[in-house]
Amino acid sequence: MTLLAILPIHGLALFLQAGISGWPTFGWAKPPFLLAAALYAALRYDRLTAGWSAVLAGLLQDTLGFVPLGVSSFGFLALAVGVYLLRPSLVRESFLTLLLLTAVGAALLAAWTWGLLRWGAVEEIPPFQVSPALLALKIAGQAILTPVAVFPIHLLSRWLERAICPAEEWPA
Amino acid sequence: MLSRVHVYGLVLILGILVLFNLPIESARSLKSIVRGLMAPYQSLWSSGRGSRQGNSLPASHEGEAHMAFRLEALERENQALRELLGLKKRIGEASVACRVIARDGASGWWRTVRIDRGSRAGLREGQPVLAAGGVAGLVQEVGLYTAEVLLLSDPAFHVSVRCPRTEALGIVRGGGAEARAGLLEALWPVRPPEFLYADRHLELREGDELVTSGLGGLFPPGLPVGRVRRIGLAPGGLYQEGLVEPWAPLDRLDFVLVLLTAPEEREEAP
Numbered sequence: 554m555t556l557l558a559i560l561p562i563h564g565l566a567l568f569l570q571a572g573i574s575g576w577p578t579f580g581w582a583k584p585p586f587l588l589a590a591a592l593y594a595a596l597r598y599d600r601l602t603a604g605w606s607a608v609l610a611g612l613l614q615d616t617l618g619f620v621p622l623g624v625s626s627f628g629f630l631a632l633a634v635g636v637y638l639l640r641p642s643l644v645r646e647s648f649l650t651l652l653l654l655t656a657v658g659a660a661l662l663a664a665w666t667w668g669l670l671r672w673g674a675v676e677e678i679p680p681f682q683v684s685p686a687l688l689a690l691k692i693a694g695q696a697i698l699t700p701v702a703v704f705p706i707h708l709l710s711r712w713l714e715r716a717i718c719p720a721e722e723w724p725a
Numbered sequence: 726m727l728s729r730v731h732v733y734g735l736v737l738i739l740g741i742l743v744l745f746n747l748p749i750e751s752a753r754s755l756k757s758i759v760r761g762l763m764a765p766y767q768s769l770w771s772s773g774r775g776s777r778q779g780n781s782l783p784a785s786h787e788g789e790a791h792m793a794f795r796l797e798a799l800e801r802e803n804q805a806l807r808e809l810l811g812l813k814k815r816i817g818e819a820s821v822a823c824r825v826i827a828r829d830g831a832s833g834w835w836r837t838v839r840i841d842r843g844s845r846a847g848l849r850e851g852q853p854v855l856a857a858g859g860v861a862g863l864v865q866e867v868g869l870y871t872a873e874v875l876l877l878s879d880p881a882f883h884v885s886v887r888c889p890r891t892e893a894l895g896i897v898r899g900g901g902a903e904a905r906a907g908l909l910e911a912l913w914p915v916r917p918p919e920f921l922y923a924d925r926h927l928e929l930r931e932g933d934e935l936v937t938s939g940l941g942g943l944f945p946p947g948l949p950v951g952r953v954r955r956i957g958l959a960p961g962g963l964y965q966e967g968l969v970e971p972w973a974p975l976d977r978l979d980f981v982l983v984l985l986t987a988p989e990e991r992e993e994a995p
Contacts, residue, residue, distance in 0.1 A: 571763060575833030583833045600730060604737050612744065616759035618830030619866065619873070622752045623744030630737060666832065679835060679865060682880035
């Protein structure tokens with residue numbers, strides 16, 4: 554049943570992330586809808602669900618751009634594992650927890666992707682010309698835009714898991 | 726003995742490694758499938774833009790004002806299509822009109838737009854993309870039903886240009902960050918496309934028009950690119966360089982025209 558709750562959220566996150574334009578002032582940063590969906594699963598569900606949810610969200614993110622497949626999946630999975638390990642010391646139901654984790658995660662992911670594209674030998678993508686200054690702007694922009702992504706994802710995920718899953722299957 | 730958790734972890738990591746090492750063609754096919762599935766919804770989102778803008782009016786402005794607003798949106802769309810049609814007739818090459826359905830990929834690392842036509846409509850990588858005013862970009866990745874266009878505003882985009890008034894040749898490259906003295910580098914504003922490597926002995930001035938030169942083969946000669954906004958000697962004094970104001974409205978593209986003629990066919994044409 555958790556599958557039925559997670560898949561529509563990933564679909565919606567994909568649609569929103571693909572449909573919204575980047576913010577030029579902040580290095581064309583976009584609200585990290587897919588990351589928010591992956592980290593929500595890492596906070597609320599069992600480790601298997603958290604894992605495949607992160608890999609799927611990362612894969613979907615990579616399919617919509619020039620970034621080679623697997624780059625975001627790896628980053629999302631690493632972040633999901635980190636969040637899963639931190640869970641015992643977090644207030645898992647709180648909107649603020651997801652907000653903070655997503656903002657930090659989006660910054661780390663931007664730095665990871667930038668490093669890989671800048672120094673990795675990726676031949677099949679257009680030349681990658683993002684300066685460290687623009688990366689700093691992008692990270693700042695993603696932190697500012699994170700609430701835009703986290704609010705609908707958190708709200709809809711909570712509503713869906715209660716609408717679809719029977720009460721005994723609700724995440725603890 | 727490995728526990729269940731370790732096995733799941735290994736399977737996920739192996740899956741990612743497989744993704745990393747997929748042959749380029751397979752990776753593109755996978756991307757094409759997801760983009761194809763998204764395309765109908767994005768087209769709906771895109772085509773409803775005008776009417777949504779109309780719907781966002783406050784209740785007090787409904788009725789005639791609402792209708793006038795929607796008519797204005799339709800008028801703008803009509804005008805863009807007319808200009809595109811005019812451009813198509815003037816160029817006289819095989820081309821296909823496409824609607825822009827998304828911008829900036831999923832993470833915004835490149836300045837791109839996604840269009841609602843793909844290889845089924847004859848699109849191939851490297852084909853020139855024009856908008857109402859002139860050159861808008863280049864087809865970068867093609868799926869069955871959609872394609873990604875690298876815009877003129879991306880620093881990875883380069884096109885060889887000519888100034889018809891002075892016959893000066895040069896390169897137009899997408900913009901990066903514009904240097905401002907006394908301002909922290911991270912706060913520099915986004916720079917418009919640049920005009921580079923122009924002969925320093927030719928007298929170029931602000932307002933000069935730039936068109937494609939045809940060198941390099943991807944773009945046919947004579948397509949409008951933009952006008953020179955600022956010009957001066959490059960550091961070192963070997964060339965002139967400046968900024969370019971593109972004719973194509975890159976931040977609000979609704980429709981574009983993709984030229985289908987291959988460079989070799991263009992060369993063979995009389």
